[in-house]
Amino acid sequence: MIIDRLIMKNFKRFRQQEIRFRDGITGILGNNGTGKSSIVEAIFFALYGVQATGILSEYIVSSFAGPKEKCEVRLDFRVGGDEYTVLRTFRKGKAVLHDATFYRAGKLRATGVSQVETEVRRTLGMGPVDFRNTVYAAQKDLLTLLEHTPGKRKEWFLRALGIDYLKNESDRLLKERIDAKEQELRLREGELKGLIDRHDPQAGQLLAGSADECRSTLSQLAQVVDGHTAQRQALVRQMQDFSKKKTEHTRLVERHRSLLAEVSGLRNQKDRVTAQVAAIAGQEREYRQLEHDLAGFETKVKQLSELREQRVEFDRLLSDYRVAEQECRDIEARIERERGRRAALDRDAERLAHLERGVREHLGIRDDVCGHSLEEEVASREARIIHAIGNISARLEHLVNERRTIVSDWNMIESAGPDGICPLCRQKLGTHFTKIEDEFSSRLLQVEEDALRACGEEERLNREKELIIRQRPALQEIREITERLKGRDSIDAELRELSSRLQVKKASIATLRDRMQKMGFDEARHILAEKEVAELERLHRRFVEIGRVIAHADALKGQGIDLDLRIGQKQEELAAVKDQIDQSGFNPDDGILLEEAISAVDSAIRASEAEMARTRERLRYLLEMLERHRNEEDAIANLKRQTSALGEETVLLRLTRTMIGEYVLYLMQVVRSRIEAEVSVVLGEITGGRYEQVLLDEDFNLLVRDIDNDYPIERFSGGEQDDIAVALRIALSRYLASLHQVHESTLLIFDEIFGSQDEERRNNLLSALRTQESRFPQIILISHIPDIQGEFSNTLMVEMGSDLSSRVQEVT
Template sequence: MIIESIVIKNFKSHRDTKIEFNTGISIIMGDNGAGKSSILEAVSFALFKQHSGKKLEQLIRTDHQNPDGKNKMSVELEFKSNGRTYRVLRERDKNSSRAKLEIKEGEGFQPLATGDKQVTDDIQGLLEMDGDLFLNAVYVRQGEIANLVNKTPSEKKQVIGKLLGIESLEKAWKNMLPLMNQYETKKIRLDGKLEDLDGLNSEIKMKKDEKNTIHQDIKEISQEIEKIDEELIQINKENSSLDHDRSVYERAVNGIESKKQIINNLQLDQTHLNKQITEILLKEDEIKIIKPKLSKLKVLKTLKQSLENLKQLQKNKKHLGDVLGKIEEFKTILEDNNKFYIEYSDLSDEIRDLDIKREPFEGSRKLMNQHQSRREQTLKKMNLSHNNIVKVIQEYNKKIGTNYSVVEELESYIKTTKPELAGKIENITVKINNIEKEISSLEIQNNNLTKPIGELENIKDQCPVCKSPIDSDKRTELINDYTSQIETNRNRMDQLKDELKDLKSEKQILDLKLKNIQSVNIELLMEQLKNLEEGRKELMTLKNSIKEFEGQISTLDDIDNLLNLKKKGLLEIKPRYERYLVAEGSLNSLGNPNELQDELLTIEDDENILKEQVTSLIEATEGSVENLDNEIQYLEDLNQTYQQLSGAIDQKENLMNRSEQVNQDLEEEKVKLDKLVHDINEVDYNEENHRKIKNDLTLKNSEFSDLNGKKQGLIGKESGLDSYLDGLEIKLKSYKNFEMEVRNLKDFLKLLDHIREIYGKDGVQKDLRNISRPIIEQHTRDFFEKFNFEYSDIKLDEDYDVTVFGPSGESNLDMISGGEKIAVALALRLGITQTLSGGNLELIMLDEPTIHLDAYRRQELIELLKKMSIIPQMIIVTHDPDIEEAADHIIRVKKEEGESIISE
């Protein structure tokens, strides 16, 4: 890529700037703050929309004429790539932006792309690099060349790593560790929560077993209830049947007696009909006697029915009294156990609240143990680092003859001594070179002087130099002069050789000292110190964490102690709580006590009425109730006799006709009697069995009520267990989620560890260095060779430390001259640029390349830049006037009233 021109409007301090660029070296010269670097930033903005401002609006120029920055900012750049010319324009105002890319066709430009993203994408495709790569490859920032000269090997490695993008990989590798620690901490907390999973499963199993037992009991009771219900149906059926049979039996028995009496009477009538006629008068007297007695029959029958009704009422009254007694008994149980029921419910709620309160502290003990383990490991690492520092310092002291115990003091000594030794060696090397040159010159002079002496000895009368005639005195004088000069030279050479020997001996000593000092790896010691400092910081962090965990564990222990106390209290009152539930269920099954009480009062009222009625009836019968049934039967028989007598008297006139009728009636009554006997035989009624069935019915009803009450109590208890199990299942579900989360975290941590390993020094970083280093080395070698120094080769080791090979053998950067160092640094930076640009380097932009260089090295860099013809286009931003000597084209920038102005 070659930049041809740029037009900048309202960009930072430039109101209206246009610059034509040529190939060769273009110098953008101006004072600090004049707006020089803004031109390079405008190039980067035009190509990739990259800038140093936090917001695009900050790039729009503001001044007293435009205080709100409402002007439209624009940058238009023409550049050449792969033989074609392109023009890119980017504009921006306060609310919108516009971008377009055009290609030159003939004398005009044709559109290629519009829109920020599309333009940026197309330029990246044209240049085969993005904005970051452009800045690292083409744009050499302030101080980069000085850093490659002055920085330590490890610092230079970091600088080059940043250019290659390795620094971001290292940063990613470091930044992943806290993230992994966060997820590891989260996993440990979840592991802590899962410690109670077995207990929770056991409790769920115990509660389910208890529920199954209750459910089985309910099922068995339900089966018993169903069985009793079936038995009640059968007993009620039998009782109803027996009630019917009893009614039939009683009617039949009464009918038989009546029929027998009728038959007997008819027989008597038949036998004594004639006698009756004569005895009618006597029977009339008998009727008078019987009639007063018959008035008692109706009263006795009413009394009998009333007594039976009274007996039934008393049975019902006793049953209701028993039920109300049970209700009172269950109420007493509820009252006695109500506080335990409330206390049990409150304790259950408190236990659930404590379980919830406990959750944030689960896993604290495990976390603290892990942190304590990490603290021990950190202490071991710190001890190891400390011992290594002490050991290495002792070795270095022994090697360089010092007695330092502090790394900083050793570092200060190395930093001071190394350049001093390098300077001394450089001075001695210069002296040695000068002496060797002088000796070589003297040897050449002696060789040149020896030749004319021989010629003077052979040719007597001619000067060997100018060929003019000479006499013997002059010849002798010349020979003596030449011989004297040779002797003087020899004496000087002897003196110089002694000095050379001393200098080489001194240089050898200094070289050894420098080599020993260079072997001191301060970076290693600083790394160990850094490890110690990081260890101290980590120990402080771990100490705070452990203290925090101790507080959490103390809180957890307090909660657990309180939980155990609550659970113990819960177990103690559980029987009373269950008695309450059973009593409550039973009470619900017995019915409404008010309704039962009303029913009882009604029965008692009916009983009192019946008692009064019975008392009145007994008084009416004059207390004759001991043989009530016999007396009723007697009176009924007597009534029958009365009826017969009455009939006989009434039919006195028809007595003869009745005799025939009696005979007929007798036959009919016998038939009826036979039928009644047959009915009794068919009914086969047994009063004892009937009484037993009624007793069984009462017992079964009582048993049915008791079982229903027990069933309701168990249902209530089962419902309570269902609610409790629902809570446990919800908690178990959350634990299952924890388990899934722990598995996911394990897989995720494994993935993060693998990714971190890839990003580490032995992963992509190493691969990137291994791939790029030989390419950078080759490009660096190619550039360095073009500087025409007396070196045969240049090598980069794995840390990008440079070694050169020259007349005196292998040398590192500290052993070569300042100018050579600058040449190596520039060649290395150009080699990196060539590598990043894919081997097609046409443009390089340098921002203040001489900054941070001393005067000597700055001059050396300027001399190198003067010779730069290896790159088609170089743009240099500087305030150093000495660089003007290297320029093909100078662009001067100055600032007047806040506006950058260009002059060429």
């Protein structure tokens, strides 16, 4: 795999950056914290997503990005002469948005995170962990390879090769499965023992015999119930005949009672008619007197009608007059309120001018900024101040972290002393101690001066922000007064309209007053006429009532004769019904005897059915017990099969665990032999054939052949140890590549491998890496040491700008 181009947008500290990679050794240089390692993380992110970077998703998107902006990384690379491009975007807010696309020779091959990952794995031949171990070597990797502590080197190799994961995970999974199977086996054996202890093999025959007896009893009881049922049906038919006779007898008795009531009612009605005819003779004299008193009734009613019409018109005019007066008072009150509101707005206008002058004086705002734009100007100024304070806070935080790192590094070097070993590069400090001390002091002083300048600027901005905060009540009042002044024109228009309406209402009141005076309505005359007409109407109603009674006298006499005829007919019908009742021969005691017989038969049926229900329940219980007995037999047979199978499976799992342990030992031997061969070839290339044979023991301790004997790496010089470590790390990369069937040239990345080494050892490492350019056309070295800038074929300088964003510049 060869990288051609990397484009980053809003990735960590990079706003917008394009980097082109060339063949040969490329150096990525810059101070700590400028974003050198972020370039490597961007490559891993483009290929495999967030998890491959080893950083939290919260820190992927740049802090400079807006809330709706997203991170975007594009990587162009070549494999086997084919050109590929992978484009990945990411944004994390309320919901995570993660997308990717994959191109080959400019044609879209896959979209979506999962499909792109599948295509990347197929193209590169490995997943994210193996890819990182193949192409990327951190500073701690080389330090670990030179580690003298027993077992450390072996742990690192097992982890890098994935053997520890194979061993530990397989052992854990098999142990969990063995424990689970043994626990299940114990449970099944306990269940089997419990079933065998409570199971009686003879119970099945006893239960089957009892069930047959219950079936025979049910058959006998069913015959008894059938006999009682036939007897009851015969009694029910007799009861139905008795019910028909009873219904007919009841109907005749009710008819007899009804006829008696009708005859009594007709006689009472006849008596009332006779009394009414006698009373009519006395009312004829009253009728003639009323006819004389009502002689002038129609004239009086006509006069009252005219007075009522006059009263209605007068009341209407009076009501309109009172309504018009009330409307005038309402309009005058509204005029006074509107005049008060206009006076209050005049005072608000004076207050507004005063507040605007105060805000301009306190904040130093020019007079050419109009009052409507004053609040926008203040808000814009406050936003700029807050943004600047945020940038300074981030700068201060970065300076504090940088100072803490410098102090920590210096404390470790100072504790080692001039005669000690550098904890960063594991080499003796010697004469470099004083130079390193001056370098750290200069860096610390520069950081502190930058921090003081940033604090002074932050204090000044906070004072400006406090002035703006103090003016917020005045700005709020300005906003409220401006909103109220918008209604001044509407108030003036309302006053003009109300004055016009008041004049119209006053003219209407004068007109209504003249019309009421001209009408001349007399209230006392109207009341007297109402009383006279009311008395005459009462007499007229009595006159009409008596006239109807007198006219009804002849009809009453004819009604009396008709009542006498109807009474005779009802008495004849009454005698005929009495004869039918006497001839029916109905006896109520017959029904009582039939009901008692039916009740006795029902009791016998219920007793037989209850006995049948008890027998059925017993039969059901016996069948359930028989079914349970058979289920227990099936369960015992099934548990025996399960315990046998679980025992066999446990034995197989234990055997598998043992075989995997033996396989891991075999795999380690194979890997060691392969790595021995690879590292011998690489070391021979690096040293020009001086050292061509390397041995690895079971703990991955290195022995290098020198002339005619094998020596541990502690015996060699610091530069030779660097060569051995680089050869061993490169041999691991070549082995992992061949393990994944990747036989083409690829890149190799070393991160901070120089540490605090002197110039001679750095040059030795660079010479060693140049011998591998035929196998690794692209070798990328990341370092914070500026002195080695001219040692590379290509150099990329990473710097931090004034806005705290990182930038990459190619140095020619």
